[in-house]
Amino acid sequence: MLDKSLIDSIKSISDSISFDEESQIFNIEKVDEWLEISTKVKELGFDYLMCITSIDLEDGNLSLAYNLNSTGSQASLEFNLIFSADAEVPSVESLWKTADWHEREAYDMMGIKFSGHPDMKRILLPHDWEGHPLKKDYEVADYYHGMYVPKDKTSWE
Amino acid sequence: MSDSKLIDNSNIHTEDMVLNMGPQHPSTHGVLRLKIHTDGEVVSKIEPIIGYLHRCFEKHSENLTYEQVIPFTDRCDYLSSMHMTHAYSMAVEKMLDLEIPERVEYIRVITAELQRIASHVFFIGVFGLDLGAITPVTWMFKDRERIIDLFEMLTGARLLYNYVWPGGVSHDIPEKFVQRTKEFLDEFEPKLVEIDQLLSTNKIFIERTADVGVLDKDIAINYGVSGPTLRASGVDFDLRKKEPYSIYDKLDFEVPVGKGDMGTVGDSWDRYNVRYLEIKESIKILRQCLDSIPEGDVHEALPRKIRPKKGTIYSRYESSRGDVGFYIKSDGKNIPSRVKMRSPAFSNLCILPYLSEGWMISDVITILGSLDIVLGEIDR
Numbered sequence: 001m002l003d004k005s006l007i008d009s010i011k012s013i014s015d016s017i018s019f020d021e022e023s024q025i026f027n028i029e030k031v032d033e034w035l036e037i038s039t040k041v042k043e044l045g046f047d048y049l050m051c052i053t054s055i056d057l058e059d060g061n062l063s064l065a066y067n068l069n070s071t072g073s074q075a076s077l078e079f080n081l082i083f084s085a086d087a088e089v090p091s092v093e094s095l096w097k098t099a100d101w102h103e104r105e106a107y108d109m110m111g112i113k114f115s116g117h118p119d120m121k122r123i124l125l126p127h128d129w130e131g132h133p134l135k136k137d138y139e140v141a142d143y144y145h146g147m148y149v150p151k152d153k154t155s156w157e
Numbered sequence: 158m159s160d161s162k163l164i165d166n167s168n169i170h171t172e173d174m175v176l177n178m179g180p181q182h183p184s185t186h187g188v189l190r191l192k193i194h195t196d197g198e199v200v201s202k203i204e205p206i207i208g209y210l211h212r213c214f215e216k217h218s219e220n221l222t223y224e225q226v227i228p229f230t231d232r233c234d235y236l237s238s239m240h241m242t243h244a245y246s247m248a249v250e251k252m253l254d255l256e257i258p259e260r261v262e263y264i265r266v267i268t269a270e271l272q273r274i275a276s277h278v279f280f281i282g283v284f285g286l287d288l289g290a291i292t293p294v295t296w297m298f299k300d301r302e303r304i305i306d307l308f309e310m311l312t313g314a315r316l317l318y319n320y321v322w323p324g325g326v327s328h329d330i331p332e333k334f335v336q337r338t339k340e341f342l343d344e345f346e347p348k349l350v351e352i353d354q355l356l357s358t359n360k361i362f363i364e365r366t367a368d369v370g371v372l373d374k375d376i377a378i379n380y381g382v383s384g385p386t387l388r389a390s391g392v393d394f395d396l397r398k399k400e401p402y403s404i405y406d407k408l409d410f411e412v413p414v415g416k417g418d419m420g421t422v423g424d425s426w427d428r429y430n431v432r433y434l435e436i437k438e439s440i441k442i443l444r445q446c447l448d449s450i451p452e453g454d455v456h457e458a459l460p461r462k463i464r465p466k467k468g469t470i471y472s473r474y475e476s477s478r479g480d481v482g483f484y485i486k487s488d489g490k491n492i493p494s495r496v497k498m499r500s501p502a503f504s505n506l507c508i509l510p511y512l513s514e515g516w517m518i519s520d521v522i523t524i525l526g527s528l529d530i531v532l533g534e535i536d537r
Contacts, residue, residue, distance in 0.1 A: 023468060049380050051471065051499035053484040065484060067471050067499075071392065072380055074399055080470060098381030101507045109215070124208040124536060133216055133493075 006044075006075065013040045024078070031083045034088035035087040035116075038066075038079075039141075042095050045070045046077060049096035050085075056136045060085055062112055076120035096099065109134040161264065173201060176518065182520045184287055187532030189506075191521070198517050203510045210536035218496035221461040223249055223323065226480055226496065230462035231317040231469035233498060234534040236279060237477045239272040239308075241534075242321040247402060248483035249323035251472050252465035260453035261325050262404045267338070267446050268311070270439040274345075275304040276387075276477035277432045277439075280529045283430060285356055287526035288365050293355055294482050300348065303341050308507075314370040335447050349433075357433060366429060367420035370512045370524035374423065380511070381504040384479025386528055389431045390414035396475035408445050409436045425527040432529070464491045478502050478529060498537060502530040511522060 002024055011017050014037050016030040028034060046068040055063040066079040083089065091114040093099045104123040108113045111132035114120060122129060128145075131138055140149055174197075179190040188209035214233060218226045230245040231238040243265055250257065282297030305315050311316040311329070311334055320327050322423040356362050371384070377390040387394055390501040397405040413434035415427030465487040474481045479501030486495040505528050513521045 025469075048481065049381055050473070051482045051484060051497065053495070053497040055486060055495050065469065065471075067484070068481065071394060076471075096381065097376075097379050097511075098507070101503065122208075124211045125449050126208070133213070134219075 002075065002077070008078070009044065010041065010109065013037050021047070026079045028079060028081050031081050031087055031089050034081060035092060038092050038095055041077070041079075042066065045072050046075075047071055047096075049098045049102075050076075052099060052106055054106040054112055054134065056110060056134065057082070058136050060111060064089060064106065064112065085111070088113045088115045090115055093117055108132070111135065164248070171196075178521075180206075184525065185532075186283065186526075186530055187282055189530070189532055189535075191509075191525075193518065193521065195518060198519060200516055200521055202514050203513045203521065205506060205509055207506070207532070207535055210532050212537065214392050214498065214537040215496055218493055220452075220492065222491050223465075223493060226493070227322060228317070230498075231319055232533060232537055233500070234476065234481075234502075234531050235316055235479065236531050237272050237276045237322065238317050239268045240474065240476035240481065242319065243269055244472070244476065244481040244485055246321050246323045246468055247474055248472035249463060249465070251466070252470045252485060252487060253323070253460060253463065255324050255458055255460065258453045258455065259404075259451045261455050261458070263295055263446050263450045264326055264455065265274050265321055266403055266405070266408075267301050267443060267450070268308070268318075270442045270446070271304050271307060271338070273309070273439045273477045274436050275301050276394070278304075279437050281352060281356065281429070284526045284529075285362075287522050288362060290356065290362065296351070298325050300345055303345070307334070307338055307341060310337065322459065323463060325455050325457065329455045335450065338443065339447055342440055342443060349437065352433065357430065363419050363426060365523055366425040366527070369425045369520050370516065370527065371421045372423040372428075372508065372512060376511070377423070377508070380508045382479070382508055383501050383504065384476070385431045385435060386428055386479065388413065389418075389427040391415050396473055396480060400473065402474065404446075408442050409441050413438065425523050428527040428529075462491060464489070475500060476533065478534070479505060498534075500534045500537060502528075502532075503535045506530050506535055 007019055014033055016028055016033055017052040018027045030108055048071050050067040050069050053065040057063050061082055062085050064081045068077045091103055103114045105118055108122040109132055130141055173194045176193040176195055178193055179185040180188040192204040192208040193200055203433055214229055217229055230241040233241050244268030277299045278297045282294035285293030309315050310331055312320045372390045374390045374392055377387050391414055392414055393414050398412055413431050415422050415431055419426045447485050467487055467489045469486045471484045481501055484497040485493050488494040
């Protein structure tokens with residue numbers, strides 16, 4: 001359970017932040033404001049970015065979950081951004097360097113575009129890979145570099 | 158003509174050399190490729206290229222039931238499989254709001270600490286090997302083998318155990334397991350002095366590691382570094398103390414942090430020493446647990462079917478490499494809608510370009526070795 005004063009001070013940063021009591025998650029409606037919001041959040045002592053998770057919501061929208069931690073007070077926060085699949089999200093690489101590789105992974109796996117990232121390219125998959133595999137509507141290509149990709153694998157068993 | 162040079166160097170054309178290390182290289186601890194830009198022998202830039210071991214763990218998880226994901230987590234960090242299954246099980250338990258029997262928690266901590274010793278012992282061996290010392294690796298493998306034998310006795314498998322399940326463990330510990338583990342500890346503990354004599358105070362080892370790759374506290378936090386690598390930089394951060402899970406709040410142990418005994422705080426020697434000291438703490442924890450393991454049924458809390466209600470969860474766990482996080486999103490079905498693993502070595506490796514800048518190529522091996530990465534976990 002988060003501290004009441006902490007919740008209020010985070011909510012006062014911007015009008016687009018809403019707090020969900022049950023799940024203890026901050027939801028952000030306007031993605032464009034994310035860099036300004038996160039700058040203020042970092043000033044509150046949240047110096048450790050644990051994880052960035054990209055989620056396909058299957059209704060044309062994508063979501064990003066940022067899990068932050070404060071090494072001083074040990075408080076943990078979660079911010080949730082929901083945006084349409086073609087929107088650009090401001091990169092927080094300048095605030096937390098962890099975000100560099102995590103954002104590259106989110107781009108690689110989910111196709112989320114980050115604005116202001118210094119080196120946006122694929123990280124886990126080969127650079128010539130087509131599509132973003134963690135999207136729910138991803139379909140395996142028929143050929144990879146001229147090699148046929150077998151889809152019926154019953155004969156392997 | 159004393160003031161004129163015989164050779165005029167100003168017009169010589171120089172350029173950076175790009176050296177490729179890996180994907181198959183003994184010092185990269187797996188299949189990691191490093192693109193090293195060097196100015197002579199000095200490194201000016203490093204580009205780590207990862208993904209060679211990518212096995213689609215997260216995509217697979219979306220098509221499997223919660224139980225079926227457990228063996229996949231084993232294979233993420235194959236040097237500390239127990240930690241991975243424990244971390245995943247804890248996340249699922251948090252979703253289900255399960256109460257775990259005391260005996261299960263004790264067994265889990267015993268396996269986790271044995272695994273931590275095995276992983277750190279392995280690190281000391283291969284770190285020595287990276288620096289050209291052959292003896293440590295042969296000695297350390299001997300001790301690690303004893304732990305693996307214990308795990309074989311416990312689970313039937315030597316590396317990938319599938320032992321910790323959400324709600325419990327797969328089966329109770331065998332009759333003689335506690336006694337055998339105590340015997341192992343009694344034999345292993347005096348041997349730690351040998352490690353000290355072999356590496357910690359070795360002159361060549363100190364010269365290769367002290368003051369090399371100094372990682373500053375603030376930068377470590379900014380890069381999301383965790384585990385022994387972070388603690389070596391002087392940050393007293395251990396989830397077992399800060400956010401105690403399982404029974405760690407009942408146990409008495411210290412958290413070793415880097416003090417810069419041989420050079421600066423946060424150098425490669427500190428990263429080695431913190432792991433060495435952690436072995437001692439793990440032995441301390443093991444002795445406490447083995448003496449007071451309660452009776453009970455390990456299958457008591459196993460859920461008949463795992464079907465968490467809608468929502469998301471983020472759970473943290475202190476593995477031998479650092480802070481493992483599991484982000485799980487549930488749609489209310491028996492298969493997870495999204496599983497994301499926050500891999501500690503993934504964030505630890507991303508500091509390598511920063512740390513290696515300005516060092517010689519041979520020091521890059523030292524720095525990379527001291528980060529103790531496992532590529533299976535980075536690539537997932």
